[in-house]
Structures are given as structure tokens and as C-alpha cells.
Amino acid sequence: MSSPPASCTLRGIGTALPAGWIDQGETGVLAGRTGPPPGPEGEPGRRRISMLYRKVGVKRRHLVLVEPDSEGTEPERVPFYEPGPTGPSTGDRIAIYEQHAAPLAVRAAAAALRDAGVDPGRITQSVTVSCTGFAAPGVDCALIEDLGLPRSVGRTHVGFMGCHAALNGLRVAAALCAEDPSAVVLLTAVELCSLHHQYTPDPLSDAGQVIANALFADGAAAVVLTGADFVPDDPNEPPPVAEDVYQFLGSGSVLLADTGDAMTWRVGDAGFRMTLEPAVPEAIREHLSAWMDEWLGRFGLTQRDVGTWAVHPGGPAILDAAVDALNLPAEALNPSRSLLADVGNLSSPTILFLLDRLRATRDVSSGPVVAIGFGPGLTVEASLLG
Template sequence: MTALEILGLGTALPVHNISQQAASVFAASCVKTDSDEQRNLPALIQALYRRAGVRQRHSVLLESSSEGEATAERFYRFAADASDRGPSTAERMQRYEIEAPPLAARAAAAAIEQSGISPAEITHLVTVSCSGFSAPGFDLLLIEQLGLADSVARTHVGFMGCHGALNGLRVAHAFAAADPHAVILVCALELCTLHHQYGWDPQKIVANSLFADGAA
């Protein structure tokens, strides 16, 4: 069996973060109901957020923050009524197309630097994401921004959820096993805060309370 080795690791987070308590206050503003439950919603949402076991999260949507308190965010609006579902899918994907490449590039550049390998030596690029898509994808922009060879073989693993990165590593393993000279860069990126769900649905509120943005 061909020996495999991980030569470098890199991670990247958006600059600004929000505390879980502040995030719960924001989440309550995205929920409206037509019943008497409305007055109890903030307390219920805060309880769900407290039980998530998260202290703070980073988001590409935050324009500034101070000690975990978000001070500027203009993507989401307060829910107008119970039918309001916030930004459209197209709006969320447009923001993904803007925010994904630079965050992915930061993580990938850190991994390349730690490895001591020249970007031109990389033969394969495997990207992973389930929180957005664009055509061309952020893999092409990574090739340009990192200075990878034009001949690099690229593969994107999309819409495979929380285990997507593991599938990306399986793809990289297959490439390395097939070619002992392969040098593979794997980059997984998720921008989950682009998909904050409006409305009173406990399962969606739990999902809102858990996930955030980052790349590795």
C-alpha cells in the first residue's frame, strides 16, 4: 500500500464573532407567530441556544463586533410577520459567491505554508461545501489566488452535509493511492450563517443555534 502523509493543516474563521447570548436575541427577531406564543418566544429561543453548548460563533455577515457582541449586520431583517422567511435563496447564494473564496484561500494558504510545499507542486485540488454553490466554483478561484498549476485536477464534493469533509478526504486518499507522486490539497468550507431559518420551528432553531462559518 502506498504510504500517505498529511503535510500541513490550515484553518480560517471570519474576522468578527457573536456570543451565543447575543445570537439568541437576534434569532428571536426572526420569528413571528400569529398566536399568544409570541410573548414567550424570546425566552424559549434563549433556552434552546443556551443548551447548544456554544459560547461564540464567527460569521461572514458581521461587519463589526466588540467582545462577542455584534454591532453591525445588514443581511437579515426583522421578521415582518409569520410568513416572512428572510432573504431569498438567490440572495444567500450571491453572498456565498462573494464570501467563500477569500475564507477558503486563507485556510488553504496556511496549510500550504505549513507543508513547505510550493503551490505549483500541488497536483490535485479537492474542495468540499454543502452551504452554497456557484459556477464557476470557489475551486477555480483558489487555483488563481494560490498560484496552483493550470494542470491541477480539481474535484468538488458538494451537498453531503456534516460528513462532507470525510468524503473529501476519501477522494484525496484515492488519488494518493493511485499515484504515489500526487500532492493533494483538500479545502472544506461552510458558511452556515447564510442559511439562518426564519419562523417558529424548534428543529430549525436548534440548527440555527449550532452552526457557523469557517474553512479548513
């Protein structure tokens, strides 16, 4: 069945990770140091943390809090989180965000521009995405200053929408391209999730917070999108990768009923606190397929017409739930599981990392790509890509 016409083209993708990284075993030590009390009294809690860290499917994570050339044991490599009742204040955490978010975003955006073969001076709109920090002037202004974007570039920010926010950003970028077919849009997502590690003095009863601590990491990703009237800088010189990466065909969103407390993201005195309840995968199993049928039907498609499923790796349980809901073979989401193991959950940039990996292996003739993310609400966001 034919796909709907594209509203814009994704020309290039760029990604960036902090140079410093730490393996999951070491981060489990960090959690033990910022959780149960020392000595025999806290030993059951530390064992619980170690078990949960092994189960989340992450092997290593890149963190801005780790010096890339640091040596020694894990506590010396992540000195930001000292033993105590709650950890650094929100102000202290945001100060680190302001220091590190913009340089990481600039690296990803520069890579996307190179990949697309687009000069920074041609960008007409900049869409930024982040939910792990606030600063103004911030990432949007840094992109202009450091990359040489036009000072007249339009700026739009998508904030505090969680793991699916890059898909919201794609919707915004596509709307800008539809409004102005000559538009050249730079979408940049950056998250420093490690800044919001929450202390867990009672991990035996707070497993959801331990899992959230175990999953999230830092990273940035960017995409260059163009409208229908885009003309390459040099029509005779092909871009570094291909004429286009994906075609944006449409988007969808749904707020699932009676799931408001299943996943939350709130600002506290000691950072931003994420809660993940067991109800999240069960809600996905119950509701995702019916909504997907309805949404795809708007484009004259069914689930069988989808060639590639790009599901945000929010965690093993979420991926298992998506496999069950969409009646997929388990291996269909292996790229998502592999990405989770390699870098952890980066929140909003993660789906762009996944699309970057999938473009090398997907079979265009097999059908469109459906990218899916989940966020607080509980909400589902999806993009249809050709």
C-alpha cells in the first residue's frame, strides 16, 4: 500500500556522547553509596540495588560527571554525589547542566550539518529539545554563536516532555517546513539525565526509583530537515551519506486514560524526580495496539504495512510490552535493546540515536518506519517515516 506524501525530508543525523563513561557495575556502587545506610543494616538494600542494575539491560553509560581520563574507584570518578541524605541541590545540578549541555548539543548539531551537507548559514529555524535542565540564554543561543547559524534564525523550544520529546520536535519541524517549503530546520535534543540521580535510602520499597537511576544517561542528537523547495548547496556534489535519510510522513499522539501516576517527572529540591510504576508496561500492552490501528488507519496503513519499528528503549519491560502489544517477533526490537545496552536511556535524544542506527540496515521496500516514544502522562508519541 502506498504511503502518504512527505511533508519534509530528514537530510542528516548527528549524535554526541560525553567522553567520560562508566560501566553499570560501577554505577551500582554509586547507588549503594547514595542509598542504604552503611554497614550490615544497609546490606539487603545494596544487594537489591545490584540486582536491579543488572536487570535493566544497560552495560555502560556516558556521563558528564565522569572525567574522561579519571582513574581510581568509582566514588573518586563521580565526586558530585557524596554520601548524605538527599544529594546536591537542584541549583547545584542545574549549574552543571548550564556548563555541559550546550557544548554537547553543539557537537551533535555540527555532526548533523556535516551529514546533511548543509551549510550552517542556511538554517532558517532551530528547534531545541530538553527536559533535564533550564538556562537562558541556553542551548538555542549557543548553537547560533558556536555554529554560525544566522542571528535571525527562528527559535522554538520543546521542554519537559520526557523520552518522546524529540518526536514532538519532529512534529514542530515538519510544521515549519509545511508552512515554508524553503525552510531548513535544525532539530537538536540534549539531556543530562545523570544530574538527577536520586538518593534511595530504602531501595527495598523504592524499586522504581532505583530502576530510573539505573537506566538514564547523557547524550545529544540532532537532525537537519528541509522543506519541499530545498535546493542543495551544490546540486552537482552529493551530500556525504545520501540525498535524504528519511521522509517525514506524519505524526500522532495519545494520552492514555487513567495512567497519570504511572510515569511522572517533577522538580524537587534535590533535582528532578522520575517515577516509573509497574503500570507502565501493562498500560502499553493494553492500549498501544488499538491506538496504533486507529492512527495508522488515517494514512491508509495497517500494522502489517510497517517495515521497521523504532521503539524508544525506555527499559526491558517497556520493550517487552511493545513486542506483546504489536505482536512482533522478539528480535524485531533488537536494535532498541542493543542501543540500551550500549549507552543507556538518554531520554529525548535516544530515538534519534536509534533512527541513526536503523538507516544503515532498514529495507526501504519493506514499508515505512514507525518511531514510538513514551512519556509522563502516560503519553505515546509516534512518527511515520518513509
